[in-house]
Amino acid sequence: MNYRHAFHAGNFADLHKHAIVLAKLSALQKDSDALSVIDTHAGAGGYDLSGEMARRSGEAQAGIFRLKAATDAPAVFAPLLKAVADMNGGKPGDLYPGSPLLMARALRKTDRYAGCELRPDDVQILRQTLAPYANAQALEADGYATAGERAGKGGRTFVVIDPPFERPDDYRQIAATTRAVLTRAPDAAMAIWLPIKDLETFDSFLRSMETVTKKLLIAELRLRPLIDPMKMNGCAMVMINAPSPVEAAAIEAGDWIASRLGEKGGRSRVWNV
Numbered sequence: 001m002n003y004r005h006a007f008h009a010g011n012f013a014d015l016h017k018h019a020i021v022l023a024k025l026s027a028l029q030k031d032s033d034a035l036s037v038i039d040t041h042a043g044a045g046g047y048d049l050s051g052e053m054a055r056r057s058g059e060a061q062a063g064i065f066r067l068k069a070a071t072d073a074p075a076v077f078a079p080l081l082k083a084v085a086d087m088n089g090g091k092p093g094d095l096y097p098g099s100p101l102l103m104a105r106a107l108r109k110t111d112r113y114a115g116c117e118l119r120p121d122d123v124q125i126l127r128q129t130l131a132p133y134a135n136a137q138a139l140e141a142d143g144y145a146t147a148g149e150r151a152g153k154g155g156r157t158f159v160v161i162d163p164p165f166e167r168p169d170d171y172r173q174i175a176a177t178t179r180a181v182l183t184r185a186p187d188a189a190m191a192i193w194l195p196i197k198d199l200e201t202f203d204s205f206l207r208s209m210e211t212v213t214k215k216l217l218i219a220e221l222r223l224r225p226l227i228d229p230m231k232m233n234g235c236a237m238v239m240i241n242a243p244s245p246v247e248a249a250a251i252e253a254g255d256w257i258a259s260r261l262g263e264k265g266g267r268s269r270v271w272n273v
Protein backbone atom coordinates (compact mmCIF):
# COMPACT_ATOMS: atom_id res chain seq x y z
CA MET A 1 0.00 0.00 0.00
CA ASN A 2 1.54 3.25 -1.13
CA TYR A 3 -1.21 5.73 -0.37
CA ARG A 4 -0.29 8.34 2.25
CA HIS A 5 -3.05 10.68 3.28
CA ALA A 6 -0.41 13.21 4.38
CA PHE A 7 -0.17 14.31 0.71
CA HIS A 8 -3.87 15.17 0.65
CA ALA A 9 -4.70 16.20 4.23
CA GLY A 10 -6.64 19.46 4.39
CA ASN A 11 -7.45 19.55 0.68
CA PHE A 12 -10.88 20.56 -0.69
CA ALA A 13 -12.13 16.99 -0.46
CA ASP A 14 -11.10 16.68 3.20
CA LEU A 15 -12.96 19.91 4.00
CA HIS A 16 -16.13 18.59 2.33
CA LYS A 17 -15.84 15.15 3.94
CA HIS A 18 -14.89 16.36 7.41
CA ALA A 19 -17.55 19.08 7.61
CA ILE A 20 -20.24 16.62 6.51
CA VAL A 21 -19.04 13.79 8.78
CA LEU A 22 -19.07 16.12 11.80
CA ALA A 23 -22.55 17.40 10.90
CA LYS A 24 -23.79 13.83 10.57
CA LEU A 25 -22.19 12.73 13.84
CA SER A 26 -23.78 15.65 15.66
CA ALA A 27 -27.22 14.97 14.12
CA LEU A 28 -26.98 11.27 15.04
CA GLN A 29 -26.11 12.19 18.61
CA LYS A 30 -29.38 14.13 18.83
CA ASP A 31 -31.28 11.02 17.63
CA SER A 32 -29.47 8.25 19.54
CA ASP A 33 -28.30 7.86 23.15
CA ALA A 34 -25.21 5.85 22.20
CA LEU A 35 -23.23 5.53 18.98
CA SER A 36 -20.72 2.98 17.81
CA VAL A 37 -18.58 4.66 15.16
CA ILE A 38 -16.48 2.50 12.84
CA ASP A 39 -14.01 4.45 10.69
CA THR A 40 -12.97 1.80 8.16
CA HIS A 41 -10.01 3.72 6.71
CA ALA A 42 -8.69 5.87 9.52
CA GLY A 43 -5.23 7.01 8.38
CA ALA A 44 -2.85 8.52 10.93
CA GLY A 45 -5.45 10.62 12.76
CA GLY A 46 -3.67 13.95 12.38
CA TYR A 47 -1.22 15.62 10.00
CA ASP A 48 1.52 18.26 10.02
CA LEU A 49 0.93 20.35 6.91
CA SER A 50 4.42 21.84 7.11
CA GLY A 51 5.82 18.34 6.43
CA GLU A 52 7.43 17.24 3.19
CA MET A 53 4.43 15.35 1.80
CA ALA A 54 1.89 18.15 2.31
CA ARG A 55 4.28 20.83 1.04
CA ARG A 56 5.07 18.83 -2.07
CA SER A 57 1.42 18.43 -3.07
CA GLY A 58 0.33 21.97 -2.12
CA GLU A 59 -3.22 20.66 -1.68
CA ALA A 60 -3.70 22.05 1.84
CA GLN A 61 -2.72 25.53 0.62
CA ALA A 62 -5.64 25.37 -1.80
CA GLY A 63 -7.90 23.94 0.93
CA ILE A 64 -7.73 24.43 4.70
CA PHE A 65 -5.42 27.45 4.52
CA ARG A 66 -7.93 29.24 2.33
CA LEU A 67 -10.81 28.22 4.58
CA LYS A 68 -8.93 29.52 7.63
CA ALA A 69 -8.29 32.84 5.89
CA ALA A 70 -11.89 33.23 4.69
CA THR A 71 -14.14 35.84 6.25
CA ASP A 72 -17.31 34.26 4.86
CA ALA A 73 -16.97 30.62 5.96
CA PRO A 74 -20.48 29.31 6.68
CA ALA A 75 -21.51 27.76 10.02
CA VAL A 76 -21.12 24.21 8.75
CA PHE A 77 -17.33 24.62 8.96
CA ALA A 78 -17.33 25.91 12.55
CA PRO A 79 -16.74 22.50 14.24
CA LEU A 80 -13.89 21.70 11.84
CA LEU A 81 -12.29 25.12 12.26
CA LYS A 82 -12.59 24.80 16.05
CA ALA A 83 -10.86 21.40 15.93
CA VAL A 84 -8.07 22.83 13.78
CA ALA A 85 -7.64 25.79 16.15
CA ASP A 86 -7.59 23.55 19.24
CA MET A 87 -5.07 21.20 17.67
CA ASN A 88 -2.79 24.19 17.06
CA GLY A 89 -3.20 25.46 20.62
CA GLY A 90 -5.25 28.44 19.45
CA LYS A 91 -2.32 29.82 17.43
CA PRO A 92 -1.85 29.93 13.67
CA GLY A 93 -0.34 26.53 12.94
CA ASP A 94 0.12 23.73 10.48
CA LEU A 95 -1.56 20.82 12.24
CA TYR A 96 -4.70 19.38 10.66
CA PRO A 97 -6.92 16.67 12.20
CA GLY A 98 -7.97 13.53 10.38
CA SER A 99 -11.36 11.87 10.72
CA PRO A 100 -10.28 9.85 13.81
CA LEU A 101 -9.31 12.89 15.86
CA LEU A 102 -12.31 14.89 14.67
CA MET A 103 -14.73 12.19 15.73
CA ALA A 104 -12.90 11.16 18.93
CA ARG A 105 -13.11 14.77 20.16
CA ALA A 106 -16.86 14.80 19.60
CA LEU A 107 -17.70 11.54 21.44
CA ARG A 108 -20.01 11.55 24.43
CA LYS A 109 -19.41 9.18 27.39
CA THR A 110 -21.87 6.73 25.83
CA ASP A 111 -20.32 6.73 22.33
CA ARG A 112 -17.50 4.51 21.06
CA TYR A 113 -15.11 4.98 18.13
CA ALA A 114 -12.97 2.34 16.36
CA GLY A 115 -10.55 3.46 13.64
CA CYS A 116 -9.15 0.76 11.33
CA GLU A 117 -5.84 1.18 9.51
CA LEU A 118 -3.61 -1.31 7.71
CA ARG A 119 -0.31 0.59 7.53
CA PRO A 120 1.65 -0.23 10.71
CA ASP A 121 3.43 3.17 10.70
CA ASP A 122 0.12 5.05 10.49
CA VAL A 123 -1.47 2.77 13.11
CA GLN A 124 1.31 3.73 15.50
CA ILE A 125 0.64 7.47 14.98
CA LEU A 126 -3.10 6.83 15.18
CA ARG A 127 -2.68 5.11 18.58
CA GLN A 128 -0.77 8.14 19.90
CA THR A 129 -3.34 10.54 18.45
CA LEU A 130 -6.24 8.70 20.07
CA ALA A 131 -4.51 8.00 23.39
CA PRO A 132 -6.20 10.91 25.24
CA TYR A 133 -9.67 9.67 24.26
CA ALA A 134 -10.80 6.78 26.46
CA ASN A 135 -13.68 5.78 24.17
CA ALA A 136 -11.62 5.74 20.99
CA GLN A 137 -9.62 2.77 19.80
CA ALA A 138 -7.13 2.27 16.94
CA LEU A 139 -7.19 -1.16 15.30
CA GLU A 140 -4.62 -2.58 12.93
CA ALA A 141 -7.32 -4.30 10.91
CA ASP A 142 -9.11 -4.41 7.60
CA GLY A 143 -11.87 -1.83 7.82
CA TYR A 144 -14.31 -3.55 5.49
CA ALA A 145 -14.25 -6.79 7.50
CA THR A 146 -14.37 -4.95 10.83
CA ALA A 147 -17.44 -2.92 9.82
CA GLY A 148 -19.27 -6.11 8.84
CA GLU A 149 -18.34 -7.82 12.12
CA ARG A 150 -19.07 -4.91 14.48
CA ALA A 151 -22.23 -3.48 12.96
CA GLY A 152 -25.20 -3.64 15.31
CA LYS A 153 -23.12 -4.01 18.47
CA GLY A 154 -22.93 -1.48 21.30
CA GLY A 155 -25.14 1.42 20.20
CA ARG A 156 -26.38 2.83 16.91
CA THR A 157 -23.85 2.04 14.21
CA PHE A 158 -22.22 4.86 12.22
CA VAL A 159 -19.79 3.61 9.57
CA VAL A 160 -17.46 6.02 7.74
CA ILE A 161 -15.79 4.52 4.65
CA ASP A 162 -12.91 6.49 3.12
CA PRO A 163 -10.67 4.20 1.04
CA PRO A 164 -7.63 5.31 -0.96
CA PHE A 165 -9.09 3.82 -4.20
CA GLU A 166 -5.70 2.40 -5.09
CA ARG A 167 -7.27 -0.95 -5.83
CA PRO A 168 -9.94 -1.50 -8.47
CA ASP A 169 -12.05 -3.58 -6.08
CA ASP A 170 -12.68 -0.77 -3.58
CA TYR A 171 -16.01 0.06 -5.25
CA ARG A 172 -17.13 -3.57 -5.04
CA GLN A 173 -15.92 -3.87 -1.45
CA ILE A 174 -17.85 -0.75 -0.42
CA ALA A 175 -21.10 -2.15 -1.83
CA ALA A 176 -20.48 -5.55 -0.19
CA THR A 177 -19.65 -3.91 3.16
CA THR A 178 -22.75 -1.73 2.97
CA ARG A 179 -24.87 -4.80 2.38
CA ALA A 180 -23.23 -6.63 5.32
CA VAL A 181 -23.65 -3.64 7.66
CA LEU A 182 -27.30 -3.03 6.76
CA THR A 183 -28.12 -6.73 7.09
CA ARG A 184 -26.85 -6.72 10.67
CA ALA A 185 -28.06 -3.21 11.53
CA PRO A 186 -30.78 -1.83 9.22
CA ASP A 187 -30.74 1.51 11.07
CA ALA A 188 -26.97 1.93 10.64
CA ALA A 189 -25.91 5.34 9.40
CA MET A 190 -23.15 5.36 6.80
CA ALA A 191 -21.02 7.97 5.06
CA ILE A 192 -18.93 6.90 2.07
CA TRP A 193 -16.34 9.11 0.42
CA LEU A 194 -15.60 8.83 -3.31
CA PRO A 195 -13.31 10.66 -5.71
CA ILE A 196 -14.93 11.95 -8.90
CA LYS A 197 -12.72 11.68 -11.95
CA ASP A 198 -15.21 10.72 -14.64
CA LEU A 199 -18.98 10.36 -14.58
CA GLU A 200 -19.12 6.78 -15.74
CA THR A 201 -17.29 5.36 -12.70
CA PHE A 202 -19.39 7.46 -10.33
CA ASP A 203 -22.69 6.51 -11.99
CA SER A 204 -21.83 2.85 -12.09
CA PHE A 205 -21.00 2.92 -8.36
CA LEU A 206 -24.33 4.60 -7.59
CA ARG A 207 -26.15 1.99 -9.65
CA SER A 208 -24.44 -0.78 -7.67
CA MET A 209 -25.42 0.92 -4.40
CA GLU A 210 -29.05 1.18 -5.51
CA THR A 211 -29.17 -2.63 -5.54
CA VAL A 212 -28.20 -2.52 -1.84
CA THR A 213 -30.46 0.29 -0.59
CA LYS A 214 -32.95 2.73 -2.08
CA LYS A 215 -32.27 5.42 0.50
CA LEU A 216 -29.17 7.36 -0.48
CA LEU A 217 -28.32 10.99 0.13
CA ILE A 218 -25.63 12.10 -2.28
CA ALA A 219 -23.49 15.21 -1.85
CA GLU A 220 -21.57 15.68 -5.10
CA LEU A 221 -18.93 18.35 -5.44
CA ARG A 222 -17.22 19.17 -8.71
CA LEU A 223 -14.26 21.49 -8.52
CA ARG A 224 -14.18 21.80 -12.30
CA PRO A 225 -15.94 20.25 -15.32
CA LEU A 226 -15.07 16.56 -15.74
CA ILE A 227 -12.92 17.04 -18.82
CA ASP A 228 -9.73 15.28 -17.73
CA PRO A 229 -10.45 11.83 -16.22
CA MET A 230 -6.83 11.55 -15.00
CA LYS A 231 -7.48 14.29 -12.42
CA MET A 232 -9.54 14.22 -9.25
CA ASN A 233 -12.09 16.72 -10.50
CA GLY A 234 -14.34 16.46 -7.50
CA CYS A 235 -15.57 14.19 -4.75
CA ALA A 236 -18.77 12.91 -3.24
CA MET A 237 -20.19 11.77 0.06
CA VAL A 238 -22.77 9.04 -0.35
CA MET A 239 -24.86 8.65 2.77
CA ILE A 240 -27.31 6.18 4.19
CA ASN A 241 -29.73 6.97 7.03
CA ALA A 242 -28.69 10.60 7.24
CA PRO A 243 -30.80 12.63 9.71
CA SER A 244 -32.51 15.56 7.96
CA PRO A 245 -30.12 18.37 9.08
CA VAL A 246 -27.32 16.66 7.16
CA GLU A 247 -28.78 17.63 3.81
CA ALA A 248 -28.64 21.36 4.62
CA ALA A 249 -25.12 20.97 6.00
CA ALA A 250 -23.96 19.22 2.82
CA ILE A 251 -25.47 21.97 0.65
CA GLU A 252 -23.76 24.67 2.70
CA ALA A 253 -20.35 22.96 2.63
CA GLY A 254 -20.50 22.05 -1.06
CA ASP A 255 -21.70 25.45 -2.23
CA TRP A 256 -18.95 27.28 -0.38
CA ILE A 257 -16.18 24.97 -1.59
CA ALA A 258 -17.37 25.00 -5.21
CA SER A 259 -17.69 28.78 -5.33
CA ARG A 260 -14.57 29.72 -3.33
CA LEU A 261 -12.11 26.92 -4.06
CA GLY A 262 -13.43 25.66 -7.38
CA GLU A 263 -12.65 26.63 -10.94
CA LYS A 264 -15.02 27.94 -13.59
CA GLY A 265 -17.71 25.31 -14.09
CA GLY A 266 -17.34 23.89 -10.57
CA ARG A 267 -20.58 23.12 -8.74
CA SER A 268 -22.17 21.28 -5.87
CA ARG A 269 -25.35 19.24 -5.92
CA VAL A 270 -27.10 17.35 -3.12
CA TRP A 271 -29.84 14.92 -3.95
CA ASN A 272 -31.73 11.86 -2.73
CA VAL A 273 -32.09 8.57 -4.54
Ligand SMILES: C[S@@+](CC[C@H](N)C(=O)[O-])C[C@H]1O[C@@H](n2cnc3c(N)ncnc32)[C@H](O)[C@@H]1O
Binding pocket: 001, 003, 004, 005, 017, 040, 041, 042, 043, 044, 045, 097, 098, 099, 100, 116, 117, 118, 119, 122, 141, 142, 143, 144, 162, 163, 164
Ligand atom coordinates in the same frame (compact mmCIF):
# COMPACT_ATOMS: atom_id res chain seq x y z
C1 LIG B 1 -8.03 8.32 2.57
S1 LIG B 1 -7.04 7.69 3.85
C2 LIG B 1 -8.01 7.91 5.27
C3 LIG B 1 -8.17 9.33 5.73
C4 LIG B 1 -9.04 9.51 6.94
N1 LIG B 1 -10.32 8.85 6.79
C5 LIG B 1 -9.28 10.98 7.23
O1 LIG B 1 -10.27 11.55 6.74
O2 LIG B 1 -8.47 11.57 7.96
C6 LIG B 1 -7.17 5.97 3.58
C7 LIG B 1 -6.37 5.09 4.56
O3 LIG B 1 -6.87 3.75 4.48
C8 LIG B 1 -5.80 2.83 4.69
N2 LIG B 1 -6.28 1.54 4.18
C9 LIG B 1 -6.25 1.06 2.91
N3 LIG B 1 -6.93 -0.09 2.81
C10 LIG B 1 -7.44 -0.35 4.06
C11 LIG B 1 -8.29 -1.36 4.60
N4 LIG B 1 -8.74 -2.36 3.83
N5 LIG B 1 -8.60 -1.30 5.91
C12 LIG B 1 -8.14 -0.29 6.70
N6 LIG B 1 -7.36 0.72 6.23
C13 LIG B 1 -7.02 0.69 4.94
C14 LIG B 1 -4.63 3.48 3.98
O4 LIG B 1 -3.41 3.01 4.51
C15 LIG B 1 -4.88 4.98 4.28
O5 LIG B 1 -4.17 5.40 5.42
